[in-house]
Amino acid sequence: MQKYTVVVCDHIHEAGLKMLQEDENINFIMAADVDKKELVETIIPQADVAITRSSTDVDEFFIEHATNMKAIVRAGVGVDNVNIPECSKKGIIVMNVPTANTIAAVELTMTHMLSCMRMFPYSHDHLKNQRIWKREKWYGYELKGKKLGIIGFGNIGSRVAKRAKAFEMDIVAYDPYINPSKVTDLEMTYTKNFDDILACDVITIHTPKNQETINIIDKEEVAKMKDGVVLVNCARGGLYNEDALYDGLKSGKIRFAGIDVFVKEPAINNKLLDLDNIVVSPHLGANTYESQYNIGTQAAGNAIAAAKGIAYPNAMNLPIDESKIPPFVKPFLEMGQKIGFLESQINKSKIVSIKVKGQGDIANYIDSLATFVTVGALSHSTESINYVNADFVAKEKGIEVESVNLGDSEVYKNLITVKITTNEGTTSVSATIFEDGLQRIVATDGFDIEFPVKGDIIFFKNSDVPGVIGSVGTILANNNVNISDFSLARNEQSEALAVILVDNAVNDTTLSELASLDACISVNYARL
Ligand SMILES: NC(=O)C1=CN([C@@H]2O[C@H](COP(=O)(O)OP(=O)(O)OC[C@H]3O[C@@H](n4cnc5c(N)ncnc54)[C@H](O)[C@@H]3O)[C@@H](O)[C@H]2O)C=CC1
Numbered sequence: 001m002q003k004y005t006v007v008v009c010d011h012i013h014e015a016g017l018k019m020l021q022e023d024e025n026i027n028f029i030m031a032a033d034v035d036k037k038e039l040v041e042t043i044i045p046q047a048d049v050a051i052t053r054s055s056t057d058v059d060e061f062f063i064e065h066a067t068n069m070k071a072i073v074r075a076g077v078g079v080d081n082v083n084i085p086e087c088s089k090k091g092i093i094v095m096n097v098p099t100a101n102t103i104a105a106v107e108l109t110m111t112h113m114l115s116c117m118r119m120f121p122y123s124h125d126h127l128k129n130q131r132i133w134k135r136e137k138w139y140g141y142e143l144k145g146k147k148l149g150i151i152g153f154g155n156i157g158s159r160v161a162k163r164a165k166a167f168e169m170d171i172v173a174y175d176p177y178i179n180p181s182k183v184t185d186l187e188m189t190y191t192k193n194f195d196d197i198l199a200c201d202v203i204t205i206h207t208p209k210n211q212e213t214i215n216i217i218d219k220e221e222v223a224k225m226k227d228g229v230v231l232v233n234c235a236r237g238g239l240y241n242e243d244a245l246y247d248g249l250k251s252g253k254i255r256f257a258g259i260d261v262f263v264k265e266p267a268i269n270n271k272l273l274d275l276d277n278i279v280v281s282p283h284l285g286a287n288t289y290e291s292q293y294n295i296g297t298q299a300a301g302n303a304i305a306a307a308k309g310i311a312y313p314n315a316m317n318l319p320i321d322e323s324k325i326p327p328f329v330k331p332f333l334e335m336g337q338k339i340g341f342l343e344s345q346i347n348k349s350k351i352v353s354i355k356v357k358g359q360g361d362i363a364n365y366i367d368s369l370a371t372f373v374t375v376g377a378l379s380h381s382t383e384s385i386n387y388v389n390a391d392f393v394a395k396e397k398g399i400e401v402e403s404v405n406l407g408d409s410e411v412y413k414n415l416i417t418v419k420i421t422t423n424e425g426t427t428s429v430s431a432t433i434f435e436d437g438l439q440r441i442v443a444t445d446g447f448d449i450e451f452p453v454k455g456d457i458i459f460f461k462n463s464d465v466p467g468v469i470g471s472v473g474t475i476l477a478n479n480n481v482n483i484s485d486f487s488l489a490r491n492e493q494s495e496a497l498a499v500i501l502v503d504n505a506v507n508d509t510t511l512s513e514l515a516s517l518d519a520c521i522s523v524n525y526a527r528l
């Protein structure tokens, strides 16, 4: 009888373990208490499938040893600790369990919010452990009538909003990737201006952790907040910069914080723990019996299906069976995904439609290409998007996806064009791959301009007048931003576009300085 090895790397509910134990095709190894290095070096090489939670990083070291691995099941939502591109390279499918712990995370957020307002753990400790009865010491604040700023209005954020509304809070939501009606239909305020969030009495975050959301609250944002603000983070460590949080709490600018997640976990030596105006929990967002039962059983079921090769529910990547497609197709699919991601960064708003056109032989694979573009375009705003459900998720979000086969290509052997329309405008990017494998964008928004599909890219559009390039160069130099590649093009409307590749990340101050140049029409920035 064929046997498959499923390794459970972190603790999951016993109902899930029982499912694995009882399946006669599964050889199940419980390794939650094994030292991580030993796990990776001695157990992971045997595994067909691994089940992980946030305590096991699926990093290059792990993947290097996953010589037999078909799939990884992340028993939870966030996949920021899974190196998905490396898994794809090795042909390992990554699956998550997206909604099973939503309510647990929502209720923990409310717990933190209330604990902060009433300093509950501190009064409890005073009476229970110190045996002091001092009612006058423990005056708190009410949620009623306070403004709650919610960053990220997905599964968790929207449900926190509904519960907070029942506490008679005024809700202000910031999420550029949803239809504003999702918020306004609930008689809450939708904003595109992040400063409206910073002006709230209580702020909570519920976004994925990615390049755009890391440090979304930093020193500059804390400085803009109301004195005595309360901050809650039950999403991921590092969304609020931990130094900014520490300084804000220490100075009293932030009155209280409720924190479930940390940049480095386990966080037993984190300096935030030294403060007296913080409520902390050891990443317990998903820790309810109900949620762990749901996650454990779903993760085990998915792991069994994947081990047997029957199904890959919630697959987040699609390792391509290269024997089934011509070799030139895979890099185009990868490039299509990058272009979707690029455009979603330069045209940040609710996506209305995605149109993908192909010329040359690649046009025969245009539907697959459209799927990859859709995954790229939605990936940083929703962690539940994958190659299997991309069409479904797009439909659910009211996004029209169209793929067009334009037949032969006149100039390039193969050419793809991706046009993304959002509530705020349209962007278009055409790209090809040259014989030497170089992926190049060859046109964008009506400008014929060539640059590589990688790195940190600034798009600076300006009126075509003298002296602009010099000023742009000076601003970048003054901000220690090193230029690695500079391309320039003009259109017939006397506008110019500079595409500037730089060696390091560009901060908001630099972008604002560029935007303040008289000739500037727009500045956009993307990281690939
Ligand atoms: N503490 C814990 O144990 C748990 C933590 N989580 C974390 O919570 C996060 C959110 O989970 P869900 O609500 O299920 O995900 P979701 O995908 O349903 O919602 C995420 C929302 O964030 C929005 N978003 C993305 N980028 C944004 C940005 N730059 N600014 C504002 N909004 C942005 C998206 O449009 C989306 O509406 C997960 O990514 C995970 O990391 C989830 C479960 C448990």
Ligand SMILES: O=C(O)CCC(=O)C(=O)O
Binding pocket: 052, 053, 054, 055, 075, 076, 077, 078, 079, 101, 283, 285, 286, 287
């Ligand atoms: O229990 C865990 O592994 C953490 C849950 C979590 O953070 C998630 O699902 O994103």
